Amino acid sequence: MTTPRLSALSIYPVKSLRAVDVHQAVVEPWGLAGDRRWMLVDAETDTALTQREQPRLTLLAALPVGGGGLRLTGPGQPPLTVVPPAAGPLRTVRLFSGKIDVLPAGYEADAWFSGFLGTPVRLVHLDDPAVRRPIDPLYASNGETVSLADGYPLLITTTASLDALNALIAAGDRAVEGPLPMNRFRPNAVIDGTGPWTEDGWRRVRIGEVSFRVPKACARCVVTTTDQGSGARGKEPLRTLARHRRIGSGLIFGQNLIPEHSGTLRVGDPLTTLE
Numbered sequence: 001m002t003t004p005r006l007s008a009l010s011i012y013p014v015k016s017l018r019a020v021d022v023h024q025a026v027v028e029p030w031g032l033a034g035d036r037r038w039m040l041v042d043a044e045t046d047t048a049l050t051q052r053e054q055p056r057l058t059l060l061a062a063l064p065v066g067g068g069g070l071r072l073t074g075p076g077q078p079p080l081t082v083v084p085p086a087a088g089p090l091r092t093v094r095l096f097s098g099k100i101d102v103l104p105a106g107y108e109a110d111a112w113f114s115g116f117l118g119t120p121v122r123l124v125h126l127d128d129p130a131v132r133r134p135i136d137p138l139y140a141s142n143g144e145t146v147s148l149a150d151g152y153p154l155l156i157t158t159t160a161s162l163d164a165l166n167a168l169i170a171a172g173d174r175a176v177e178g179p180l181p182m183n184r185f186r187p188n189a190v191i192d193g194t195g196p197w198t199e200d201g202w203r204r205v206r207i208g209e210v211s212f213r214v215p216k217a218c219a220r221c222v223v224t225t226t227d228q229g230s231g232a233r234g235k236e237p238l239r240t241l242a243r244h245r246r247i248g249s250g251l252i253f254g255q256n257l258i259p260e261h262s263g264t265l266r267v268g269d270p271l272t273t274l275e
Contacts, residue, residue: 004193004271006207007159012186013070014062014123015039015148016050018228019183024266027210027259030129030145031153032188034064037129038105039095039148040113043120046093048148051223054117055231072109077116082109084125093124095133095148103127135258139215144258152256155218156199157187164196165253169240177236183228184237185220185253191271199255208269212257219250 010019015036026033040049040057051057060074069083082105090101104110105123113121126132126148135144136151146153159182166179182190189207191199202214220241225234241251 002193004158004191006189006265006267006269006271007192008182008187008190009265009267010186010188011035011064013038013064014060015048016054016057016223018058018061019186020061020063024264027154027263027265028129029153029259029262030133031147031149032265034068035188036148037068037126038062038070039102039124039126040121041093041124043110043114043122046091046122048093048095049121051226052221055223055226055233056117058226058228058231060113060116072112074116077112080108080112082106082123084127087127090127091124096150098133100126100133100148102132139258141213141258152215153259154188154212154257155186155254156189156191156205156257157182157185157254158191158194158196158199160192160194160196161199161253165237165240165245168244169236172240172243174239177234180237181228184224184226186223186228187254189257189265194271200252202255202273202275204260204274205257206272206274208263208265210263210265211260211274213260214255215258216256217247217250217252218254218256220253224253 009025010021011032011034013034042049062070062072065071072080085103085105091104092099092101102124105125109123129147133146135146162182169178205212224237245252
């Protein structure tokens with residue numbers, strides 16, 4: 001019997017920018033170290049800006065540099081290094097239905113992103129993830145917090161479920177898209193060696209030295225229809241998920257994770273189902 005193992009690990013230093021693949025990552029209470037501590041907001045409304053509104057964000061890369069900074073690159077853009085802003089006045093911004101206090105990154109970074117997108121935006125930084133943004137109390141057990149991720153510290157997917165989904169896409173009556181790569185789903189952790197949709201039954205798991213609660217499945221949005229290499233949009237996988245993976249009101253692919261303690265994840269770590 002094959003032991004399920006961690007086959008890929010990714011962080012997203014700026015929310016909705018291109019993934020950064022890593023071989024190992026420290027698990028902090030609110031997510032992987034360096035994951036989604038920065039995001040863009042509309043300069044007029046102070047509302048979070050993601051690939052939902054701006055699919056071209058996937059053309060931009062933010063690589064971690066020392067001290068929590070970023071090295072920004074993108075087509076037609078000069079590289080720019082951004083450091084975490086010094087303590088100063090907080091700015092309240094909106095992320096989905098909630099509000100969160102963040103630190104503005106400054107004019108240079110704002111101009112860099114605004115020039116690429118052709119609309120005024122601001123880059124902001126989550127300075128203190130331990131206190132700024134609590135997890136939905138319906139799913140939190142000890143007042144846990146989360147970074148600037150959509151709602152939970154980590155997202156996990158399995159290659160077997162992607163293979164099953166791609167088979168469903170190929171069998172559809174308008175199979176013009178696919179097979180889809182895993183990066184459409186923007187996971188933090190990818191697991192090999194399971195059966196299709198096995199993750200639906202997980203409640204607690206251990207990956208290497210770190211154990212996690214599995215509070216709820218991940219309902220997918222229009223970002224999954226965005227080619228992460230080009231920013232082009234299609235119909236899949238939402239079209240096929242709506243036919244085969246509608247659970248409650250959500251179109252489901254992957255599971256959210258909440259760490260039970262800190263530690264380090266490494267590609268190759270085994271996964272054990274605890275509940």
